[in-house]
Amino acid sequence: MFSFTWQDINVTVFEKTKTFWKTTTRNKTILDNVSGSSRSNSLFAIMGSSGSGKTTLLRAISGRCRQKTGLLQVNDNFISDDDIRDISGYVPQQDIFVEHLTVLEHLEFMAALQRKTRSRKKHQSIIKQLLSELSLERQNCTLIKNLSGGEKRRLSLASELISNPFILFCDEPTTGLDSYNSVVVVEKLQTIALSGKIVIITIHQPSSQLFHYFNNITLLAEGKLVFQGTTEEAKSFFESMDLFYPENYNPADFYIRCLTGENVQEMCKMFIQWKTSQSTIYCSHCNHVDNILLDKQNKNNFFHELKWLMWRNYLSIKRNKWAHLGTYFVVLIELVMVSFFYSKISFTDRESAQNIEGFIAFIGSEFTFTNMYSVINVFPSEVEVFIREKTLYSSCAYFISKILSVIPLSLLSTMLYMTILFTIIKFLNGFYLWVQMTYLTFLVSMAASALGLAFSATFSTVDHIDLYLGPLEFLLLLLSGLMVKLDVIPVALRWLKYLSPFYYAFDSLSNLLWKDVTNIGNCAGNETIPCYSNGTEVLRNYGIYKSFNTVTYDILYLHLLATALCLIGFGGIVRKKILYNI
Numbered sequence: 001m002f003s004f005t006w007q008d009i010n011v012t013v014f015e016k017t018k019t020f021w022k023t024t025t026r027n028k029t030i031l032d033n034v035s036g037s038s039r040s041n042s043l044f045a046i047m048g049s050s051g052s053g054k055t056t057l058l059r060a061i062s063g064r065c066r067q068k069t070g071l072l073q074v075n076d077n078f079i080s081d082d083d084i085r086d087i088s089g090y091v092p093q094q095d096i097f098v099e100h101l102t103v104l105e106h107l108e109f110m111a112a113l114q115r116k117t118r119s120r121k122k123h124q125s126i127i128k129q130l131l132s133e134l135s136l137e138r139q140n141c142t143l144i145k146n147l148s149g150g151e152k153r154r155l156s157l158a159s160e161l162i163s164n165p166f167i168l169f170c171d172e173p174t175t176g177l178d179s180y181n182s183v184v185v186v187e188k189l190q191t192i193a194l195s196g197k198i199v200i201i202t203i204h205q206p207s208s209q210l211f212h213y214f215n216n217i218t219l220l221a222e223g224k225l226v227f228q229g230t231t232e233e234a235k236s237f238f239e240s241m242d243l244f245y246p247e248n249y250n251p252a253d254f255y256i257r258c259l260t261g262e263n264v265q266e267m268c269k270m271f272i273q274w275k276t277s278q279s280t281i282y283c284s285h286c287n288h289v290d291n292i293l294l295d296k297q298n299k300n301n302f303f304h305e306l307k308w309l310m311w312r313n314y315l316s317i318k319r320n321k322w323a324h325l326g327t328y329f330v331v332l333i334e335l336v337m338v339s340f341f342y343s344k345i346s347f348t349d350r351e352s353a354q355n356i357e358g359f360i361a362f363i364g365s366e367f368t369f370t371n372m373y374s375v376i377n378v379f380p381s382e383v384e385v386f387i388r389e390k391t392l393y394s395s396c397a398y399f400i401s402k403i404l405s406v407i408p409l410s411l412l413s414t415m416l417y418m419t420i421l422f423t424i425i426k427f428l429n430g431f432y433l434w435v436q437m438t439y440l441t442f443l444v445s446m447a448a449s450a451l452g453l454a455f456s457a458t459f460s461t462v463d464h465i466d467l468y469l470g471p472l473e474f475l476l477l478l479l480s481g482l483m484v485k486l487d488v489i490p491v492a493l494r495w496l497k498y499l500s501p502f503y504y505a506f507d508s509l510s511n512l513l514w515k516d517v518t519n520i521g522n523c524a525g526n527e528t529i530p531c532y533s534n535g536t537e538v539l540r541n542y543g544i545y546k547s548f549n550t551v552t553y554d555i556l557y558l559h560l561l562a563t564a565l566c567l568i569g570f571g572g573i574v575r576k577k578i579l580y581n582i
């Protein structure tokens with residue numbers, strides 16, 4: 001036996017009203033001194049009309065509401081929000097999943113990160129039992145995106161039950177379910193409660209049939225506590241105010257109807273008087289409680305989390321492959337077509353110098369744009385899942401899993417693109433040059449991906465990312481040395497080029513291709529074409545000749561740039577976690 005008590009829970013939010021010239025802030029009280037308690041083996045329902053504060057109370061007492069004040073207690077011990085999160089499960093009102101997984105895969109992922117045991121066999125037997133108890137066996141191989149609303153609801157419940165928590169909080173577990181499935185779910189919740197747990201749910205308007213499953217109810221109106229006690233006590237409390245529900249009437253409907261109107265304040269006062277006259281309710285210490293030790297959920301190690309997150313990313317990419325490969329495929333076709341324009345160019349032809357620079361500019365910008373834009377939706381598309389699962393794995397494991405998922409596709413596509421270019425274009429030949437160019441363009445791709453990921457992790461929507469990334473990418477392109485010679489930029493701003501993946505692409509590829517060209521051919525003849533006798537002169541003309549170590553420095557700076565951008569992205573993820581620590 002154990003008890004869970006919440007005392008004087010207040011939730012106040014600041015609401016901002018913005019006019020053109022003024023921002024006014026006002027406090028809005030959502031919960032006003034709500035207290036209550038529950039004991040193991042009980043199914044506890046928080047009821048009230050829409051907007052009465054049920055979800056807010058559930059989030060506050062489950063340690064998921066930053067704005068909460070008040071105390072939480074398990075048995076005689078006060079506990080923090082972190083502690084209550086560690087010993088409980090929370091099923092939110094919305095069903096949030098990575099939708100490209102099957103039911104079984106999703107539950108395997110949850111079991112791997114929530115169960116103490118690492119035995120896959122044990123996980124499978126727990127999953128099998130849960131699927132059968134929640135009537136989901138036939139859907140075990142169905143993709144989550146294809147499940148019905150009710151099936152998703154039951155899957156949300158199964159996801160939390162896997163960890164076998166001491167206390168289970170469920171926000172509107174029967175929403176979207178038909179009457180049969182509502183009974184299935186509530187019966188399951190009752191069974192869990194009777195196995196020595198506390199189950200606390202919010203429910204809007206339970207049918208009479210469901211109402212009789214609840215041992216304890218809390219009635220809220222306008223954020224205030226109007227009643228807490230057993231269903232029999234509720235009847236006697238309302239009757240003490242001459243409020244009798246008609247025969248064959250749903251008690252829940254009756255109570256909620258009574259809670260609307262001006263009589264809420266009055267009822268709250270009546271409840272305080274009534275509860276002092278009752279000795280058996282509203283007391284967490286009246287009956288004996290075992291001094292049990294509530295084990296906290298297992299904290300996984302980083303590599304275990306990373307492995308499972310990578311597994312899920314892999315499945316998600318595999319199932320959604322055309323959306324992921326689409327951009328790369330379009331670029332592939334484009335590269336094949338464009339390569340033919342450059343196929344006849346050679347280093348020994350002075351007319352080709354400009355064309356070769358044009359080719360380098362094309363490659364540099366194509367690789368940068370493709371990789372930058374292919375990742376911008378990575379975090380916005382999953383932000384809700386990340387927030388929902390924020391206690392399941394660390395932000396670091398999550399962020400690194402996303403970076404590692406980008407690398408193989410980026411590397412493979414770079415190798416493929418380079419092979420195509422080397423096959424079609426005459427001036428590109430030799431395996432060593434292929435390796436060098438592949439490595440450089442891969443590094444440029446990774447720096448561009450890191451820039452995309454930094455934006456993706458910092459902003460919440462793709463619209464916001466487009467709004468800020470668009471102007472920045474033009475600035476970075478301007479600093480590449482392609483559009484304007486970098487020596488004409490004010491000295492104080494020249495360092496900005498080191499932030500541009502375009503600059504590294506142009507600088508390193510130009511240096512790589514031209515540095516060993518010693519003889520471009522004879523200058524006699526056409527006077528309109530600039531005369532270069534060797535590669536160094538070409539590089540000088542473009543203002544990018546520095547030394548023979550240029551490529552090595554570019555490689556070093558590209559690593560630093562990619563690392564710095566990843567750190568910014570990681571900061572964005574941590575900020576989201578703090579911001580949504582609700």
Ligand SMILES: Nc1ncnc2c1ncn2[C@@H]1O[C@H](COP(=O)(O)OP(=O)(O)OP(=O)(O)O)[C@@H](O)[C@H]1O
Nearest residue numbers: 013015028030049050051052053054055056057204
């Ligand atoms: N962050 C917030 N800022 C302003 N008002 C808020 C905020 N969060 C909740 N509210 C308000 O607090 C009240 C209670 O919200 P809550 O979601 O707890 O209601 P509820 O009883 O669960 O409603 P429902 O049954 O419709 O889900 C609502 O009026 C809601 O608009």
